[in-house]
Amino acid sequence: MENFHLKFFADNPKSPKKLGDLEIPTEFCYHIITNQIDFYEVNKEKLDVLLSHSPFQKDSAIRKTSKFSKNVIEIGPRVAVKTAMCSNILSAFETAGIKNISRIERSIRYETTKNDLFELLADKMTEQIYDENVNFENNYKEIENFYEIDILSDKSALEKANLELGLALDNSDIEFYYDYFANKLGRNPTDVELFDLAQSDSEHSRHWFFRGNLKIDGKLVEGGSLMSKIRKTLDTSNKNSLIAFHDNSSSIKGFENVSRLRPNNPTTASSFDIHNSPSNLIYSAETHNFPTGVCPFQGATTGTGGRIRDIHSTGRGAYEIAASVGYSFGNLNIPGWLMEWEDEIEKRESYPKSLSEPLKIAIEASNGASDYGNKFGEPVICGFARSFGQRIGGERIEYVKPIMFSGGIGSIDDDEIEKKKCEPGMIVAKIGGPVYRIGVGGGAASSVDIQGKREDFLDFAAVQRGDAEMEQKMHRIVRGCAERNEGNPLLSIHDQGAGGNGNVIKELVEGCGVIVDSSEFILGDSSISLRELWTAEYQENDAALIDPQLIDIVQKIAKREKCHISLVGKVIEDQIIQLKGPQGNAVNLDTKQLGEREKKTFELETRAKKLVPLEIPKNLKLLDALNRVLRLPSVASKRYLTCKVDRSVTGLIAQQQCVGPLHTPLADVGIVALSHFEKVRDF
Known part of the structure; x- marks a missing residue:
């Protein structure tokens, strides 16, 4: 059945857009993919109510023509990405009885002659400039496959991958992983495996500094790591933890x-x-x-x-x-x-x-x-x-x-x-938003000692994008399971953060193993790679172990809340982490053989600082001093926060x-x- 790309326009309540002294008139444009050519005429009344910013104002109704005739910059979500807004609107349309629509995306049109405003107006990781012939179809391809890093032939390939993929591995990390793959496993790692391990083993996730040994001026600090010192506070507490x-x-x-x-x-x-x-x-x-x-x-x-x-x-x-x-x-x-x-x-x-x-x-x-x-x-x-x-x-x-x-x-x-300990046969489920190319490499990015050293695209790719409505749906699933009188079908649950699935699923199945099928994930971006599917944070997402006998309960709650739930894997006895891709295993890690790493030792030096005594200007008056204090952000009005x-x-x-x-x-x-x-x- 033929699909049609229809465009509808609406006023933007935030028009004009202000950039310093510049004011730019704006409007919304809704791009709708439907197989119904008279979609607008059939659904106009409902569209006015659901898409207009105010259904009570006639002049804010959806229209078929733009207010701008020329000099337009149109910025919208990347065409390969089916956005969270699209999912939410389609859900509302279904409830309202609007049919025959597969996708809807909203762009913002700016009436301006300036063509270099993209950096100021857009999020360059999730948006693009639209031309008149923007195409929301035929932008799909098979999921990008993994590839091997040939460290067996050349050890420096690991160091090169460290830089190109933004892994933030130090010298001890590189030696450890070279030994693991080259000597223990006798094979080359895949790009997915290296990226996975870099996020899971990052300072962000493993807290090496807090758990490590500290030497200050060559002398080992007594009393253990910073983490052990913090833990000791429990020994003197009133045992209510x-x-x-x-x-x-x-x-x-x-x-x-x-x-x-x-x-x-x-x-x-x-x-x-x-x-x-x-x-x-x-x-x-x-x-x-x-x-x-x-x-x-x-x-x-x-x-x-x-x-x-x-x-x-x-x-x-x-x-x-x-x-x-x-x-x-x-x-x-x-x-x-x-x-x-x-x-x-x-x-x-x-x-x-x-x-x-x-x-x-x-x-x-x-x-x-x-x-x-x-x-x-x-x-x-x-x-x-x-x-x-x-x-x-x-x-x-x-x-x-x-x-x-x-x-x-x-x-x-x-x-x-x-939380219940994992056992063979338990189902690994993902709850929440679909897979997007956002929050890629957040663990390694946060672990870089000085921000700004990395390539800009790596830093921007590492930032997740939020969808509070999806999180509320996911929250209601978790809450519904916990409130069930006959018992909670969630045996263990972790939120997905830095490192994505590679980190959160390994946490869930610690002591066991898991086989994960990449085809079971719901994709919000069809051009995603296996590396991104496995390690990106994406949308709001949890991973959970579910009682196989109670799967239908969780699915019923998820259907009621209109929230995705994907049954992506099953727990196995052997301590093997496998990710099956279209062309083989992108991840095949023996976590038992990987083992626990030794504590890192951090060498610190004291550095004397020459501090100058505070000098208060002799001509400083009381009211002037008070004026300065009251303008300090920590003291000044917090109405910009509370209101x-x-x-x-x-x-x-x-x-x-x-x-x-x-x-x-x-x-x-x-x-x-x-x-x-x-x-x-x-x-």
Whole structure:
């Protein structure tokens, strides 16, 4: 049946687009692939309601002609990528009875004569410029196959691959993997295997520095690694820790009898009852520093999304309640508003090409975290903002790579605390969004000692892109499984982060092995390679071990929530990790033979700093000093943070960010409840 590419236009409520002093009129263009030539006429009324930004305004209706006749730059998602927006709109169309449509994508048209604005207007990793003949069909090809790195003939091939693929391996890593493949296995590695191991073995994932031996000025630090010192705090605690250092977040003992609403049957529409059961407290925090530095908005959204997945992937499934956020960045250098402690514009410090400047980070990172929380439905109830950049003793001290902190509190039922150990026959499932070429190599990218050294395309490829609606769907699947009265079909669950499937699936099947079939993954980008399928973070995604007898339960919940679930593999007894591609095994790793690596030793040196005593200008007046303090970002108004984020959704927030009758002063504490039915809780 023949498909037609139809274009419909609509007003953009954010028109015009402002770039400094330049204002550019914009409009939306919807590209629809359908086999119904009269699709517009048949569905116009529904399209006006579903696609217009305001169904109550006649002038915002969908139209068949553009307002712009010439001088147009049109930017939209890459044609090979079926976006999250497409999936969500098609889901809504199906519910509304709109049929005969296979794809819909939205672009933005800019009326301007300037042709060099792509870098400013677009996300170059996920978008492209459209011409009049843009084609959303016939852009598909077979999944790109793997290839071997010939290290048996030339050991330097491993060093070359390290640079070209951005693996961030140090000399000890290269020696270790050369020995593993050349001497233990007697074969060449594939590009997928090397990329997999580089992410799984990165500082980001394995925390070599925290777990390693430290030598300061040639002397071994006593008392073990930094990690062992942190672990020792549990020995002196009041023994209320339930989970520490072996799950996605920590948990402490909560309360014996908490009243909460639970559905009688999470697989379908059902009544709710009040259940009284033990409930414990969980907290998780992470930083998304490197991605936020490269793409502030997307880096912060996915920092928030990743931490939310850490919360609900605790144990065998848990619940989010509220979040805290924090940002540390360098001097803002606001044009026309330089602070006395900032460098003059002509003396301003430079930033690596691939990292954003502090002002952009402060605005867009906070926008990203707030946007994701608002869309997902998680309130932010506390946080911080810090700015610093000075030369001290001639050395530049500044948050060049920013800190984006995301923390969250939640709860977990007492019987969901422990993940089940893997056993042969268990099903490996992927829950969440489809496979996209985003978040590729994030583990290695975050582990580079100095950002800005790598090729720009490697840094941009490593940044994930967020979809809060998909995460909410996935969250409801996890929650539905955990709330099931007859038992949780999820035996173990981990969120997918840096390293992608190669990291998260190995975590799930530790002590066993797994055979994974690449053809079972749902692709959002048909041009994906096996390396990207196996190691990219993609969309919001979890991996889980499922009881084979309860597969249908999980699939029913997933169908109800309109969320993807793919049964991609099965646990085996032998400790072998296999990824089957169209032309053979792209990954075939013997994890038992790979073994545990020795601790790394890090040589550190103390460096004396010549600090100059603080000198306060003699002519500095009290009001001038006060004015400086009040303009410091850590002290100044936080309305740019508090006024754009939901602070009370869920109904479990007892104290949000602000206090007082006008909610102007910041609170010094955030308080949440575990139940909608109780006001007081005794500790």
